Amino acid sequence: MATGSSGSKATARPRRAPEVSVLRVGHRAGRDPRLTTHLALAARAFGARRMFLHPPDRELAVRVDGVVRGWGGAFEIVPAEEWKKVVRSFDGPVVHLTMYGLPLSRVLPKISRAARVLFVVGGAKVPPDLYRLATYNVAVGHQPHSEVAALAVALERLLGVPRPGPWPNARRTIVPRARGKKVLERPGVP
Amino acid sequence: MATGSSGSKATARPRRAPEVSVLRVGHRAGRDPRLTTHLALAARAFGARRMFLHPPDRELAVRVDGVVRGWGGAFEIVPAEEWKKVVRSFDGPVVHLTMYGLPLSRVLPKISRAARVLFVVGGAKVPPDLYRLATYNVAVGHQPHSEVAALAVALERLLGVPRPGPWPNARRTIVPRARGKKVLERPGVP
Numbered sequence: 001m002a003t004g005s006s007g008s009k010a011t012a013r014p015r016r017a018p019e020v021s022v023l024r025v026g027h028r029a030g031r032d033p034r035l036t037t038h039l040a041l042a043a044r045a046f047g048a049r050r051m052f053l054h055p056p057d058r059e060l061a062v063r064v065d066g067v068v069r070g071w072g073g074a075f076e077i078v079p080a081e082e083w084k085k086v087v088r089s090f091d092g093p094v095v096h097l098t099m100y101g102l103p104l105s106r107v108l109p110k111i112s113r114a115a116r117v118l119f120v121v122g123g124a125k126v127p128p129d130l131y132r133l134a135t136y137n138v139a140v141g142h143q144p145h146s147e148v149a150a151l152a153v154a155l156e157r158l159l160g161v162p163r164p165g166p167w168p169n170a171r172r173t174i175v176p177r178a179r180g181k182k183v184l185e186r187p188g189v190p
Numbered sequence: 191m192a193t194g195s196s197g198s199k200a201t202a203r204p205r206r207a208p209e210v211s212v213l214r215v216g217h218r219a220g221r222d223p224r225l226t227t228h229l230a231l232a233a234r235a236f237g238a239r240r241m242f243l244h245p246p247d248r249e250l251a252v253r254v255d256g257v258v259r260g261w262g263g264a265f266e267i268v269p270a271e272e273w274k275k276v277v278r279s280f281d282g283p284v285v286h287l288t289m290y291g292l293p294l295s296r297v298l299p300k301i302s303r304a305a306r307v308l309f310v311v312g313g314a315k316v317p318p319d320l321y322r323l324a325t326y327n328v329a330v331g332h333q334p335h336s337e338v339a340a341l342a343v344a345l346e347r348l349l350g351v352p353r354p355g356p357w358p359n360a361r362r363t364i365v366p367r368a369r370g371k372k373v374l375e376r377p378g379v380p
Contacts, residue, residue, distance in 0.1 A: 034225060038336035045335035046343075071333055100364055100371040104351055131369050141352040142364040143261055145235035146228035149342030152335075153236075153351065156343045161294055162331040174290055174332040179321050181290040 017159050018092070018117045022151065023052040025083045025130065026123035033060060038148045039121065040064045044075035046155035047162060048119075052080040072170025084133065092116035093135040097150045098126065101137030108157055111136070119154060121147040207349050208282070208307045212341065213242040215273045215320065216313035223250060228338045229311065230254045234265035236345035237352060238309075241265075244273040262360025274323065282306030283325040287340045288316065291327030298347055301326070309344060311337040 022043045027036050036053070037060060043051050044067070053060065056079030064077050080086050087094050092114045095107065111117050120134060131137055140150040166173040166184070175182040212233045217226050226243070227250060233241050234257070243250065246269030254267050270276050277284050282304045285297065301307050310324060321327055330340040356363040356374070365372040 035228070038225070038338060041333075041335040042339035045331045045333040046339070067334060100367060100373075102366050102368055103354060131371075137368060139354075139364070139366060141235045142354045142366060143231075143235040143352065143357070144257055145231040146338050146342070148228060148336050148338040149232035149236070152339030153342050153346045156346070157351070161343065161347070162333065164293060164329075164332045167333070174329070176292050176329060176332060177290060178292055178327060181321075183290075 015113070017047075018112065018114050020048045020155065020158065021050050021052065021090070021116070021118045022048050023054065023080065023083060023086050023118055023120045024123070025054050025120060025127065026125055027053055027055060027057060028123060029055070029057045029060070032123060033057070035148065036060060037063060039151060040077060041067060042148055042152045043155070044068070044073065045162065046152055047159040048075065048155060050076045050078050052078045052083070052086045054080040054083040054086070056081065070171050072167030074168070083127075084129070087118070087120065087130075087133050090116070090118045092118060094118045094120060094133065095154070096120045096122075096130050096134035096137045097140060097147065097154060098122070098131070098137050099139050099142055099144060101139040104138050104140050104154060104157060107136045107138045112158060117158070119151060121151055123147070205303070207237075208302065208304045210238045210345065210348065211240050211242065211280070211306070211308045212238045213244065213270065213273060213276050213308060213310045214313070215244050215310060215317065216315055217243055217245060217247060218313060219245070219247045219250070222313060223247070225338065226250060227253060229341060230267060231257060232338050232342045233345070234258070234263065235352065236342055237349040238345060239265065240268050242268045242270040242273070242276045244270040244276070246271065260361050262357030262363075264358070273317075274319070277308070277310065277320075277323050280306070280308045282308060284308045284310060284323065285344070286310045286312075286320050286324035286327045287330060287337065287344060288312070288321070288327050289329050289332055289334060291329040293332075294328050294330050294344060294347060297326045297328045302348060307348070309341060311341055313337070
């Protein structure tokens with residue numbers, strides 16, 4: 001039996017999901033704290049590994065860090081002084097989420113085979129260069145809505161809805177219930 | 191050929207998608223204007239018909255109305271002085287989105303057969319009664335994230351990602367593009 005890496009059974013093997021990073025461009029610390037927090041938490045909850053934040057916002061990073069310490073996983077906020085550097089040095093497809101782009105369904109098969117994917121989400125003002133520097137400009141619906149919604153749906157389409165169960169190093173884990181709230185606390189976790 | 195409504199070919203016929211309403215409970219006009227705007231626009235973009243807003247916020251309703259006039263469709267913000275009345279009088283399953291609930295995948299088959307579905311999204315403080323009054327408490331992932339993300343993914347799982355093309359009575363329609371922006375303007379529409 002052949003065990004080569006390009007055997008004919010390749011399509012039957014479960015493919016490893018891409019490692020996803022997110023880049024938030026044009027965050028306004030004074031105006032956007034809650035929206036960018038929602039964006040970061042959605043990125044984490046739907047399986048992204050990190051969010052580059054341009055411009056950096058130390059308070060927000062600390063806040064998100066507190067969520068990671070409580071609920072587990074290895075998500076991190078990475079300060080990005082220059083967003084173009086993040087885009088140019090990224091080793092994989094760069095997917096700019098914009099209502100003006102191509103339908104997600106057309107681009108999804110291409111990016112799902114990549115080892116690493118970078119989703120870029122702009123704020124109120126998107127630098128025009130971003131359309132040119134991105135590998136793909138992709139729309140999650142072609143109506144005005146929300147970068148939080150666009151990112152969450154894109155991540156869900158790429159990686160699926162996350163299942164219940166504890167995350168690595170979690171102090172707190174939800175036990176799904178039909179009514180009310182049940183949270184397992186693990187005070188032993190440092 | 192039989193044309194009865196309960197023929198054996200029922201499963202082969204495309205099922206009519208449920209008409210979806212959204213209820214936002216506990217909006218804080220001073221603190222949440224942008225988050226609730228994102229929520230309303232995501233609701234509209236992903237196919238909901240209306241959003242009940244508790245407590246009412248006239249400014250926000252006017253703002254969302256402006257988007258509807260420009261981009262088409264019949265989405266509306268409905269002021270809700272008493273959220274319990276909306277829940278109790280709703281003629282269909284009431285689905286409270288909460289990270290403490292049952293996985294979306296378990297509840298989706300049940301609600302996708304309904305004629306009407308009401309998604310309820312709370313703000314920072316969710317009234318405890320809501321867990322009891324809802325038909326289902328449903329989690330979109332069991333991690334803290336964002337009501338905007340939860341609603342968008344729930345709508346997308348129920349109704350699919352909306353396709354490109356003009357909405358009814360739209361003055362503006364996006365033409366999907368790999369680079370840049372293309373918008374069709376129809377100045378003739380009143």
